[in-house]
Amino acid sequence: KAGVTQTPRYLIKTRGQQVTLSCSPISGHRSVSWYQQTPGQGLQFLFEYFSETQRNKGNFPGRFSGRQFSNSRSEMNVSTLELGDSALYLCASQGLAGSNEQFFGPGTRLTVL
């Protein structure tokens, strides 16, 4: 089974721009979660989608949004980028219903200049 894939792997943007990141979960997995990882704050939960609906949400501003498609692929969008948004953005899919076990993709490294 192919793992979780994320595109692009690296991205450089400037302040004020917006960005869209993509995630394809493991085949058959319906839950997709997004995390932001920075050296200072560690791994922080952004949101989770299940069957095209946002099921859980972390404490991030409204500039961070996401969506999930009928094939379980997910995208997250960050608008009006700030320098502090530079981070590794990780996507994880979850298989069993009621399981918290996350299967992570390799991440998208976003640098905001």
Place this chain on the structure above:
Amino acid sequence: TQLLEQSPQFLSIQEGENLTVYCNSSSVFSSLQWYRQEPGEGPVLLVTVVTGGEVKKLKRLTFQFGDARKDSSLHITAAQPGDTGLYLCAGAKAAGNKLTFGGGTRVLVKP
């Protein structure tokens, strides 16, 4: 303040030595997981513990969940350079709930 506190933040040891990483909280978790992350990759799940007092072994790695389900430890016996990485604990308050991650422990095993 992290809901899950990991200690130490950084550990550097020689190959063959033992090490223990701690994950502590004042909250009760229904399950706790340990992940290892290597540079340029996402975290990889090592183990999930769900029962207070539970001990799980994975080759040279031993994981323990505290009796009160508020803390956990990871012990590595005879560490090898391949054990180098960022070790993360993550807890869930209930099945299906979002995970809260600890700050991580960076382990360096020198040959």
